[in-house]
Amino acid sequence: MRLLHAERLEFEEFYDTQIPRYLILSHRWGEKEVSYQQMKKKRAEEGPGLTKILNFCTLARGGGYTWVWVDTCCIDKKSSAELSEAINSMFKWYKSAEECVVLLSDVSLGVKGVDDEDFQAEFAASSWFTRGWTLQELLAPRQLTFCDMEWKEIGDKGSLRGMVSAITGINKNFIAQDKYRPLAVDFANVAMRMSWAAKRKTSRSEDMAYSLLGLFDVNMPLLYGEGAEKAFVRLQTEIIQKSDDETIFAWTANVPQAGMLATDPSFFADAGAIQSAPAYGYGELRYWMTNKGLALQIPDSEWPADTSHKSNTVIVVPIHVQSDSHVDLGIQLQCMNTRNIWCRTMCQSLMCLPKRSRVFSRKEDTSHVIYIRAGKFVTEAT
Known part of the structure; x- marks a missing residue:
């Protein structure tokens, strides 16, 4: 120093x-x-x-x-x-x-x-x-x-x-x-911290992501010229490598469809009151990055019986977060092609979920893995 x-x-x-x-x-x-x-x-x-x-x-x-x-x-x-x-x-x-x-x-x-x-x-x-x-x-x-x-x-x-x-x-x-x-601040969830940055600006577009590195205790190389969107998606990718906080998915935006990760901090403007929540009967959600995008391992208990991986299939995936009124929330996903690539739809809001009483047991459950592009969704050919 x-x-x-x-x-x-x-x-x-x-x-x-x-x-x-x-x-x-x-x-x-x-x-x-x-x-x-x-x-x-x-x-x-x-x-x-x-x-x-x-x-x-x-x-x-x-x-x-x-x-x-x-x-x-x-x-x-x-x-x-x-x-x-x-x-x-x-x-x-x-x-x-x-x-x-x-x-x-x-x-x-x-x-x-x-x-x-x-x-x-x-x-x-x-x-x-x-x-x-x-x-x-x-x-x-x-x-x-x-x-x-x-x-x-x-x-x-x-x-x-x-x-x-x-x-x-x-x-x-x-x-x-x-x-x-x-x-x-170490005890604030991801969505809450992101909401604090939602209305702030930087002179260089990439700095909006780089200025948040310390707030999330992550490190990554600086690539000036990559643009604000890529920098912010990279930041979130680093966050999910070290955290299982699903509030990172609790963003909303006025777009018809999108990838799994937000492309701008402003998407978290209304997420300041989002709370992390226990499973309460919803199956465990696991996720990791792959070359096909973000892989989601969805428990069979959350997979509708009549759902396949056909194009245009729609499901609602619970994310273990709650609103300030303690309503369980989820996101809507749609299958876009036969290669099992999905996108997020109904991005303007999070889905309210019914209360569940059954406690999920992984030993009794199988799972489905689907893939969602990390940032802005690009339509792909089937």
Whole structure:
């Protein structure tokens, strides 16, 4: 990890247990940001970018910090290998920081107090709350302090968690917590975490997926140029390699048919209240990636007796999730050809399922395996 000395303005590399305590900055990028090369050679132009770093270092020294981390200058973005390592490590770096300072460059506290309605409206309208990268910067740090454009302290995320929750749609229990307990976001299901990102944006389309790597504790190579859809499908593929959380399938979209995985975080906009649920009589659903798409192993108990693998056959597959009213939910699938390739239909909503009393026993059941393309569905010839 490369840190910047808050007084000498010189870089130093640290590894693992050698990393000292440091202050980390979260901010919106603006004009004339200072690069690693400019900072290293002390050739940074006078302007908002350099002023931001100098003010942050002054704030750090006042708080007793020797080292700081700023994404604009502490990453050599000309090195694709270093950029990939940094993005895959970003959540950990924000989590490991002694404290995170958020600079809201479009908010002015002035003489107003935090309880002032006009200030609260200005705070809520800050573009910082709309960006993809700032989601992990909000959730990862144990201690986070908001500052206005003049570096005046507004409050920390503990005291402001009610306001932050209302702005972001994130339950306040996931925003602030005791620093010695496990990170609260680790207990949120996949659909809930995805819903937090559903309305956020990034400048580069692929970054919408890359900015979520740490939130799901997965790693993957960066392939700028692959496009937002492929990047987001790759992210979900990595998630299902390490998690059996079926809420990853609890998305909805205004499309007639689709693959098994969402192609955009916005598909999870209404999934924030989705809950993981026990089987309650529904057969176990197993799934894994293959070269034919996502393979679903559906228990015979959930396979209609008169159903074959003929084209246009429709089934409803239970996914072990519930709505906020504890209704069991499923998805509708349709067979598209004789090669056993299926797609999801009725994507606008999840299917409500009847309550079941029979407890499923795998020993008494056989199963059917079908294949569903992971991302956007493409009609295939029979």
